[in-house]
Amino acid sequence: MTSRRHKTLLAGAAITASLSLALSGCGSGSGSDSAEGNNIISVNNGEPQNPLIPTSTNEVNGGKVIDALFAGLVSYEPDGSTKNEVAKSIKSKDSKTFHITLKKGWKFTNGEKVTAHSFVDAWNYGALASNAQLAANFFSPIKGYEDVNPSGKGKKPTAKKMSGLKVQDDYHFTVTLSSPQSDFPMRLGYSAFFPLPQKAYKDMKAFGNHPIGDGPYKLDGKDAWQHNKQISVVKNDQYDGNREPKNEGIDFRIYTNIDAAYADVQDGALDLVDMIPESALKTFKDNSSTKAYSKPGSVFQSFTIPGRLKHFSGKEGRLRRQAISMAINRKQITKAIFQGTRTPATDFTAPPLEGYSKNLKGADVLKYQPAKAKKLWKKANQISKWTGQFKLGYNSDDPHKQWVDAVSHQLTNTLGIKASGAPVATFSQFRSEITSRKIDHPFRSGWQGDYPSIGNYLVALYSSGAADGNGSNDGDYKNKAFDQKVKEAASAKTPEQGIKDYQAAEEILLKDLPAIPLWYENVSGASTKTLKHVQFDWKNVPVYYNITKS
Amino acid sequence: MLRYTLRRLLQMIPVLIGATLLIYIMVFALPGDPVQALFGQRAPNPNVVAQIRANYHLDKPFLVQYLYFLKGLATGDFGMTFSGQPVLDIIARVFPTTIKLAFIAVVFEMVLGIFVGVIAGIRKGKIFDSTVLMLSLVVIAIPTFVLGFIGQFVFGLQLSWLPATARDASLYSLLMPGMVLGGVSLAYVIRLTRTSVVENLTADHVRTARAKGLSGVRVTTFHVLRNSLVPVVTFLGADLGTLMGGAIVTENIFSVDGVGHTLYDAIIRQEGTTVVSIVTLLVIVYIFANLAVDLLYAVLDPRIRYA
Numbered sequence: 142m143t144s145r146r147h148k149t150l151l152a153g154a155a156i157t158a159s160l161s162l163a164l165s166g167c168g169s170g171s172g173s174d175s176a177e178g179n180n181i182i183s184v185n186n187g188e189p190q191n192p193l194i195p196t197s198t199n200e201v202n203g204g205k206v207i208d209a210l211f212a213g214l215v216s217y218e219p220d221g222s223t224k225n226e227v228a229k230s231i232k233s234k235d236s237k238t239f240h241i242t243l244k245k246g247w248k249f250t251n252g253e254k255v256t257a258h259s260f261v262d263a264w265n266y267g268a269l270a271s272n273a274q275l276a277a278n279f280f281s282p283i284k285g286y287e288d289v290n291p292s293g294k295g296k297k298p299t300a301k302k303m304s305g306l307k308v309q310d311d312y313h314f315t316v317t318l319s320s321p322q323s324d325f326p327m328r329l330g331y332s333a334f335f336p337l338p339q340k341a342y343k344d345m346k347a348f349g350n351h352p353i354g355d356g357p358y359k360l361d362g363k364d365a366w367q368h369n370k371q372i373s374v375v376k377n378d379q380y381d382g383n384r385e386p387k388n389e390g391i392d393f394r395i396y397t398n399i400d401a402a403y404a405d406v407q408d409g410a411l412d413l414v415d416m417i418p419e420s421a422l423k424t425f426k427d428n429s430s431t432k433a434y435s436k437p438g439s440v441f442q443s444f445t446i447p448g449r450l451k452h453f454s455g456k457e458g459r460l461r462r463q464a465i466s467m468a469i470n471r472k473q474i475t476k477a478i479f480q481g482t483r484t485p486a487t488d489f490t491a492p493p494l495e496g497y498s499k500n501l502k503g504a505d506v507l508k509y510q511p512a513k514a515k516k517l518w519k520k521a522n523q524i525s526k527w528t529g530q531f532k533l534g535y536n537s538d539d540p541h542k543q544w545v546d547a548v549s550h551q552l553t554n555t556l557g558i559k560a561s562g563a564p565v566a567t568f569s570q571f572r573s574e575i576t577s578r579k580i581d582h583p584f585r586s587g588w589q590g591d592y593p594s595i596g597n598y599l600v601a602l603y604s605s606g607a608a609d610g611n612g613s614n615d616g617d618y619k620n621k622a623f624d625q626k627v628k629e630a631a632s633a634k635t636p637e638q639g640i641k642d643y644q645a646a647e648e649i650l651l652k653d654l655p656a657i658p659l660w661y662e663n664v665s666g667a668s669t670k671t672l673k674h675v676q677f678d679w680k681n682v683p684v685y686y687n688i689t690k691s
Numbered sequence: 692m693l694r695y696t697l698r699r700l701l702q703m704i705p706v707l708i709g710a711t712l713l714i715y716i717m718v719f720a721l722p723g724d725p726v727q728a729l730f731g732q733r734a735p736n737p738n739v740v741a742q743i744r745a746n747y748h749l750d751k752p753f754l755v756q757y758l759y760f761l762k763g764l765a766t767g768d769f770g771m772t773f774s775g776q777p778v779l780d781i782i783a784r785v786f787p788t789t790i791k792l793a794f795i796a797v798v799f800e801m802v803l804g805i806f807v808g809v810i811a812g813i814r815k816g817k818i819f820d821s822t823v824l825m826l827s828l829v830v831i832a833i834p835t836f837v838l839g840f841i842g843q844f845v846f847g848l849q850l851s852w853l854p855a856t857a858r859d860a861s862l863y864s865l866l867m868p869g870m871v872l873g874g875v876s877l878a879y880v881i882r883l884t885r886t887s888v889v890e891n892l893t894a895d896h897v898r899t900a901r902a903k904g905l906s907g908v909r910v911t912t913f914h915v916l917r918n919s920l921v922p923v924v925t926f927l928g929a930d931l932g933t934l935m936g937g938a939i940v941t942e943n944i945f946s947v948d949g950v951g952h953t954l955y956d957a958i959i960r961q962e963g964t965t966v967v968s969i970v971t972l973l974v975i976v977y978i979f980a981n982l983a984v985d986l987l988y989a990v991l992d993p994r995i996r997y998a
Contacts, residue, residue: 190729192775200731270738273746275729277736290738298738349775368776368784369948370858394858401946404855407848538959567959570723576735587732601734613734 181375182672182688184413185402186393188369192349195335196267196274204332205682206393209374210354211335214241214260215326216383219687221493221593221679223327226382227255227336227355229312231329236321236632243312248379249338250359257314259336261306265289266342267333270298276333279591282325284317292611321632323639324594331592357384357686358391369395386686387674406431406667412690413668413675415683419540422480422665431667437484437492438681439589440662441598444533444548445655446583447616452527460521462654465531466506467514468555474547475660482665486658489598489647493679496595496640503651507658511555518556530559534584536571537564541585548659575615586615586656593679595643600627603655618655692989696982703978710974711967715757718963725749725961729773747771747964760967770964772957778968781953786972788860789949792942793934795862795869797927800877805923808884809916815889823885827878839871839944856946868945872938876930883926887919894918920991928984932977936970 189203198207214228225231229242247255266272268280270290280286284305289298305317318325328334336355341348351360358374366372375390394411396402400418405411407430417425426433446462448454453461471485484492486507487499498504521527531552535541545562552560563582565571574580590597601607605624607614623646630642664677674687726743727735744750747770748759763770769778811820830838846867847855857864891897892915900914939951950969957965988995 188774190774199729199733270736271742273739273742275736275739277739278734290736292737294737295741296738346775368780369953395948396856396858397943397946397948397952401856401858401944404843404848405858408851408855410854410856565722567721567723567728567961569725569728569959569961570721572728572730572732573722573724576724576727607734610737611734613732 180389180690181373181392182388182390182412182685182690183392183394184683184685185396185399185411185415186372188395189372191275192346193352193366194274194341194345194349195332195337196263196272196276197349198332199275201682205685206372206374207332207335207352207354208682209356209358209391209685210352210360211332211356212247212354212380212382212384213331213335214243214329217330217593217679218383219676219678219684221495223330223593224383226330228329231326233326236323236325237318239316239318239325241314241316245312246381247355249336249353249355250377250379251338251340251353253338253340254311255336255355256311257308258311259338260334261308261314262339262342263337264306264334265302266337268303269301272345279328279331279333282318282320282322284319286319323631323633323636324592324596327594328592333591356380357382357386361390371395384686387689388686391685403667406669409669411669412672413666413683413688415664415666415677415681417482417665417667422482425665425667428667430670432670432672432675434666434668434675434677435482435663436677438662438664438677439491439493439593439679440587440681441486441489441491441589442483442585442587442659442662443486443489443656444583444659445586445616446657447578447580448618448655449578450581450583451529452521452525457521457524459653460517460524461527462657463506464514464517464521464556465552466654466657467508467510467517468552469548469657469659470509470551471507471660472509474544474551478543478547479660482663483660484663486660489603489650489656489658490595491590491598491661494590494593494595494598495636496643498644498647501644501651502648506651506654514555515557518558527558530561532561532563532582534563534565534571534574534580534582536566536568538567544659545585576610578610578617584615588613589680595640596627596630599643599646599650600631603650616655618653620649620653623649623653692986696986699978699982699985703975706978707971707974711760711971712757714967714970715760715963716753718958718961718966719753719756721958721961723961725773728960743773747773756963760964764971769968772962772965773960778965781965782968782972785948785950785953785969788865788947789935789938789942789951791860791862792865792869792872792938792947792949793931795865796873796876796934797931799870799873800880800930801927804877804880805884805916805920808881808923809888809911809919811881812885812888812892812919813911815885820885823881827881830874830878833875835871835875836940836944838874839868839941842867842871843944858946858948860948864945865947868938868941868947871944872934872941876926876934879926880923883923884919887922888915891915891919917991921988924987924991925984928980928987932973932980935976936973 186205187202190200191197191203193203193207195207195211198204212226215223216226218224227243227247229244231239231241233239243257249255264280267274268277268286268289277290283303285303288300289303308314338353357377357380359377361373361375372393376386399416402411402414403418403421406414446453448458475483475485487504488497488501490497533545533549535545549560549562575584588598588602601613603614603618603623604627605619608617608619626642626646630639633639633642664681668675671691673689673691676684676687678684726740748756771777807823811823814820843855846852853867854864857868897910897914900910935950938949939955942949942952954969
């Protein structure tokens with residue numbers, strides 16, 4: 142070895158090394174997970190889209206964590222029934238003014254008491270437009286919402302607080318709504334309605350990174366949220382509510398994709414995964430190294446055919462929609478493409494919910510009847526002859542292509558028309574085209590309830606009040622009879638009567654089909670063999686507090 | 692040498708400004724509305740949308756937004772993501788991981804590639820050479836994601852030799868993704884080294900060395916190899932830059948929290964600040980890698996001198 146050759150090789154190495162040093166700064170990623178507690182359950186999650194503030198969390202990755210950290214006035218049992226949690230009682234004579242009494246002794250983990258102000262201030266914060274909270278719309282039924290979040294372009298809020306919220310004393314407050322809503326108490330377990338400690342308002346940004354709650358779990362120390370890596374929560378010993386944790390804590394491990402999470406469950410490096418990657422749908426139930434879970438879930442999937450489209454208005458439109466619905470063989474698609482992890486739709490809600498039904502009047506329009514479909518399509522052609530192509534819009538950054546192609550094939554074969562998928566690259570582009578009403582063909586749609594009420598599936602999507610950009614009625618469907626029925630349901634004297642009214646409203650939808658119901662997404666998951674008491678709730682989320690490890 | 696380096700560094704400035712402006716224009720031109728997408732399937736609240744736009748200067752004309760971005764850069768503020776994280780934190784988090792990954796890949800390519808390439812070159816046309824040729828062609832033909840999934844399934848799940856995913860970004864768990872990442876380039880390095888060695892074996896200076904009576908080993912390692920490395924180093928330098936930004940597929944398969952998938956997510960979310968910041972850094976990495984390669988030439992080949 143000559144010294145010169147030595148220099149050559151070293152120079153190369155030195156430059157590469159100095160390069161990587163210069164670039165990495167002095168980032169030594171903390172590469173070790175904290176020591177595994179015996180009863181800490183590790184579960185998959187994605188990085189929350191927003192800061193962990195209840196009123197700005199509107200998607201599931203943040204929602205799972207927020208639900209573990211906070212307790213609201215009511216909580217949901219796994220089956221979707223409502224139980225008082227911080228509330229002692231919620232009383233109303235007219236479903237318009239609610240008298241809410243709190244239990245004493247609830248505390249946030251920083252020692253602050255949970256009082257009427259904890260709720261009222263948090264709701265006012267969430268509703269005020271200038272705070273830019275994504276869940277602001279949830280407060281719109283409350284009287285005075287218009288003053289803090291006015292509708293109409295460029296209007297500024299004229300008040301900071303909603304007039305409908307009044308604090309009597311530390312443990313009593315009243316909520317007055319603009320119009321009766323019999324299911325309002327049921328909504329109060331949704332994360333937007335959680336309380337905040339006074340400390341939050343001092344620095345909301347810091348709070349969003351390190352929330353302080355009153356729920357079954359609390360963040361595990363200062364670095365509990367390691368972005369894009371994991372969020373660790375541990376049992377909150379002061380908590381004395383309906384969701385008493387049977388484990389010591391939950392590690393929400395953040396994965397870039399579900400395939401990797403499923404691989405880790407098979408490998409024993411992760412305890413539970415609450416979704417199954419497409420590649421494993423066929424095999425996951427028979428995998429010997431894991432336990433598999435599957436049951437009907439609360440995601441409703443459909444495609445919307447706006448009435449403004451050519452050939453889809455009035456009587457002709459109704460005939461064509463019914464024909465299209467009958468031309469789709471839902472059973473075949475859920476079996477062949479989704480390996481039985483979807484359930485064919487029989488209504489506009491979802492199986493886990495009170496009021497879901499398999500035998501509504503007119504539900505046979507959702508059954509595969511090719512002969513009848515052809516007949517109806519012909520009938521529509523007599524009104525005005527079909528021209529052009531049937532396109533079905535979707536976003537190709539999620540796995541929709543397969544089923545869209547399958548539906549298109551079935552329409553082509555049954556109705557003898559040209560049908561095909563119309564993908565756009567990203568969800569964001571897809572939603573923009575829909576909300577701006579630029580999209581000129583039918584498009585995929587879907588819904589998952591925020592709180593366990595079928596009203597949440599119907600009013601938000603098909604009522605006139607939610608049309609024209611004021612809500613999620615993207616097809617701008619308007620039907621007075623339907624509006625009347627959901628209004629009756631909202632002001633019904635008993636929940637049972639409300640459900641009857643909602644189902645009557647659904648029967649109207651089955652005639653008009655503003656959206657064509659397709660199927661409900663099942664909850665599918667897998668865990669290591671050591672987990673016990675794994676159960677999925679009405680919202681397709683594992684009931685974390687009940688899980689134990691042996 | 693020093694003047695040359697300085698000149699190259701000064702040339703970086705217009706390149707950087709041009710690159711950031713171009714990327715900014717592209718992100719700006721993407722269809723769709725990032726703020727509305729934050730609401731998912733739900734109806735966006737127009738007041739909240741307007742407020743968020745104002746918070747991120749998205750309501751301003753394009754050039755004003757760009758100037759805001761440059762102003763931030765000058766003060767070391769890379770802006771915020773939609774989830775309220777400083778972009779600088781994200782960069783500090785993901786770059787070290789990807790550097791580790793790229794480093795493993797490059798070392799793997801360099802060591803194995805040059806070693807196998809030299810042997811193949813010396814034994815031109817023999818059985819070893821033809822086998823390597825075949826194998827490297829096969830590897831070049833296999834897409835990275837196939838290689839990744841096979842590696843994950845066989846060595847991670849079936850044999851349990853290595854972790855199936857690299858969530859914790861430890862060197863050990865990054866071994867497999869690193870090798871997968873380096874796999875395709877490895878084949879190129881082998882081919883390049885081999886061709887280069889074959890050429891140099893018949894060069895004049897090698898004949899002279901042999902005539903002087905130097906041992907075969909010395910001739911190959913020192914006289915042949917040194918000159919043969921010029922094209923290989925060029926390739927490795929360029930590859931380092933590519934690996935930094937182009938590891939999207941591999942990072943996704945192994946759930947590595949690195950530059951590639953962060954960039955991909957940011958593009959999907961249309962987070963202009965994140966995209967531009969990361970790409971700017973990647974451009975800097977690229978420029979430095981190229982500069983390092985050019986300077987290495989002079990070390991490797993005495994005939995090259997920089998005035």
